[in-house]
Amino acid sequence: MQQRLTHGEAAALGEVYDRFASLVHSLAHRVLDDEDAADRVTREVFAYVWEHPDSYDPKQGTLRSWVAAVTRHQAVQRLRQTEAASARDGGSEAPEPAEIEQKIHEASTAARADYIVTSMPAPLRAALELAYFQRRDYRQTAADLGVTEDEARRRLRLGLQLLSTARTHQALPPAHRAAHPAPTARAPHAPRGPRPPHSPYTGPGASAPPGPGHGRSL
């Protein structure tokens, strides 16, 4: 698929859209909680995928995980911009930068968690679905799934362990750039602490590439 995109095959772009559009849109919506903004991010994500198919490295993960990482970067970037804009306009009511940062962190974590849930092995997802959304206890979950109680406990625990990695990821780059949508493109900033696994988004605006991030959430 990457080759077909690189070759400039429009049919491949359509197929990539059909495969990932609902993932991209739902992740963007989780971060931004706004239909129009999620639509815009969806457009930008596919434009990035189409314009920069080479920045996907198959060694780093699946195409799906890469598309999810690009989406999270784009969506968080947009959230930063809208939060910064509303902070500027908010006067004394404006939230503190730390509050904004917390909100962005939470939104980014939520999107990562959603991705983990959609990507985890189906048996784990089914167990979590029963125990959490259907409120079955683990014995009922075991019976529903036709597995031993040991296995049901194992799946619930493993599923949550996978999900908890959404929190252990480093936060996305700090807000200082987005607060001043700089005209100079790609001024790199040093990430605080170790480099995040999804490489930081150094572009100034939504149209800039989000960097070669590869989602290896699992």
Added chain:
Amino acid sequence: MNGPDEWDGRELSDSPGERPRIPSPRSAPEDRGPLPDPAPLPVAEPDGPAGTSPAPETGDGTEPPVAPVIIPAPAGAPPHRILKSLLGAWALAACSAEETAAVEAHLTDYASCADEALRLREAVGLLHPADSLDLDPLLRSRVLELCLGRRPARIPVPEWATPYDAETAKLDALLRDMGPAEWRAPVRLRWFEGERPVERETTVAGVMGHLMAVDGLVATALGLTDPLGTAAPPGAPDPLIRTETFWRAADEKQSPLATHAPWRDQSSALIRQVSFAGTKVAELAVPYGDFRLPLRDSFLDRAFECWVHAGDIAEAVDYPYEPPAAAHLHQLVDLAARLLPSALADRRRAGLAAPPQRLVEAGAPGRTLHLEVEGNGGGHWYIALDSPAALGTPEHTVAHIALDSAEFCQLAAGHISPEEAAAGQLGERDAIRDVLFATASLSRL
């Protein structure tokens, strides 16, 4: 059994004695869950018995940990291995009261388990019901337009294949939202034969088989595999015969969803094939039983059929369904308008339409009907009435029909009868009647 330890590389060695941090219970997936709250955690409360005060219901499960009352592990508590395996179920409040008590007693003694318990309970707060938001079906074309504007395709999808690309993608998205029961939903297919409407009962799965079998005509014309395989009927390819063959060959025991993937694979392969072949194949003749269409028109025809039958499916399962984008709809209406002179000639041969009033030389202007299609994808067409070879021109207009594009397409699909079509009419009544009936006669199974 495989213990959870097998996957857990993050744990520290158990170190008893450290004060555990125990998160409060998870919140309900929805604010007012149908079931009672999960068993509360023991909370330090000197005046009441531990474990009876309800824990605060919170929205996100991220509040600071609550210090537990240290209660002794019940006699005969399960072994460490079992308690550890219960941590996930405990975090989800999905174990018994006794197990909950045993796990919580254990957590006071084992810091690493308490750490994991906290981590897992925080993870529960990240569970979120899946969005049921439907993607705007028109978002796809907006996305593709933006992308191709920024980086033009080296291998574009031909203009005449883009409605088929869009309509198959839209139907694919609808199908992905449907479960097995919906695939078995009855669908009434309606079309027009001669002077009267006919209909046929099938299921959603049957409609998809029909689309795949007839798309297969185009596929085989392009040298792709015939979806009917060895069951393909001999002789001139005919959409009806192919469909019935496919229905007969369908395995009753097969999942009704079984046609989804092969149909989608075939439609993707068709789009890809014509992208590479490009203009070279645009005029390739595709046989449809007693007539042929150039490949470019057969792609429009297949897009129209895909839309119409997707509408049948959506109606059967009570989903909303959007018409094609205006630019695509215009191409589909244009194909119908271009087919009208031959359809008129066919009806004349069958004695169903008035004979031509005069003979017109090929390419010369003749009596004309002005077809005005209003709204989304509409436009003006000048239909030659005398013969398919004649030229329709505004100067020779003898009649004028005005109708909405949705109405026109419903008529061309055979979903409404020519008498019922809400059309503004002016001029020769026979010409108008003939053209409306000819439009309905474009429909088929």
